[in-house]
Amino acid sequence: xxxxxxxxxxxxxxxxxxxxxxxxxxxxxxxxxxFKGKAAGSVAEVAREADVVSVMVRDDDQVNAVGAExxxxxxxxxxxxxxxxxxxxxxxxxxxxxxxxxxxxVDAPVSGGFMGASAGRLAVMVGGTDEAFARCEESFGAxxxxxxxxxxxxxxTRTKLARNLLHFVAFTAAAEAQRLAEASGVSLRKxxxxxxxxxxxxxxxxxxxxxxxxxxxxxxxxxxGILRHAQALGEKDLSLALELADELGVDAPLAxxxxxxxxxxxxxxxEK
Numbered sequence: 001x002x003x004x005x006x007x008x009x010x011x012x013x014x015x016x017x018x019x020x021x022x023x024x025x026x027x028x029x030x031x032x033x034x035f036k037g038k039a040a041g042s043v044a045e046v047a048r049e050a051d052v053v054s055v056m057v058r059d060d061d062q063v064n065a066v067g068a069e070x071x072x073x074x075x076x077x078x079x080x081x082x083x084x085x086x087x088x089x090x091x092x093x094x095x096x097x098x099x100x101x102x103x104x105x106v107d108a109p110v111s112g113g114f115m116g117a118s119a120g121r122l123a124v125m126v127g128g129t130d131e132a133f134a135r136c137e138e139s140f141g142a143x144x145x146x147x148x149x150x151x152x153x154x155x156x157t158r159t160k161l162a163r164n165l166l167h168f169v170a171f172t173a174a175a176e177a178q179r180l181a182e183a184s185g186v187s188l189r190k191x192x193x194x195x196x197x198x199x200x201x202x203x204x205x206x207x208x209x210x211x212x213x214x215x216x217x218x219x220x221x222x223x224x225g226i227l228r229h230a231q232a233l234g235e236k237d238l239s240l241a242l243e244l245a246d247e248l249g250v251d252a253p254l255a256x257x258x259x260x261x262x263x264x265x266x267x268x269x270x271e272k
Contacts, residue, residue, distance in 0.1 A: 004050030012056035014117040047073035076102030088154035104132035109160035127156035217267030
């Protein structure tokens, strides 16, 4: 199976670098330089030669533009894999447009950043048919060590957006924690070391993402006692952190919201 790769930026280049039977294209001659002998002269050339075409470009407009070129040139049976983080609707519309050509579209955004791409340890969240997933799974395995079929086209992107909501809200919470630490006279660099060390052991926020539903937790659920303990611990520690913030005059709106919603988020809504 020959893989085409379009878009050789910070993520695309290391991803493509793990593939062997490969043809690539990028608008930048500099980006193509490390791929001598595997570089095509156009998107259309990649589409004509590849069985799976991976696309890692910037945004929805670029995905639509590249997608249109691929549909015009690819053979029936080709799988078009979109790795860019876009709107789920964009992937769904492209899949509808591809159907008359006999081309399958999967939305397959990735998580793990440049480090994961370089190490071949990305997570990829795939939306598409069972057949399309089976045909591109081997190609993805060259640069990912977690490959999950999330459902139909669009499901991969919806998964990525939920994952990134957690990611970037956590960045904002990290800034709030740093303000509290700084006002307390604590070293921010050492705080960062503690956070990275302990999250590597506990799994961070992902450690509580083990339920199949967000519905209220029944008392006979095996996780009831574990999450009740997490609730008690979290509410205690958030209260102490907010008490310190008040003493130091540090604004901590995310912590206040977290304390208000902590129990409900674990499956324990307030009793009315």
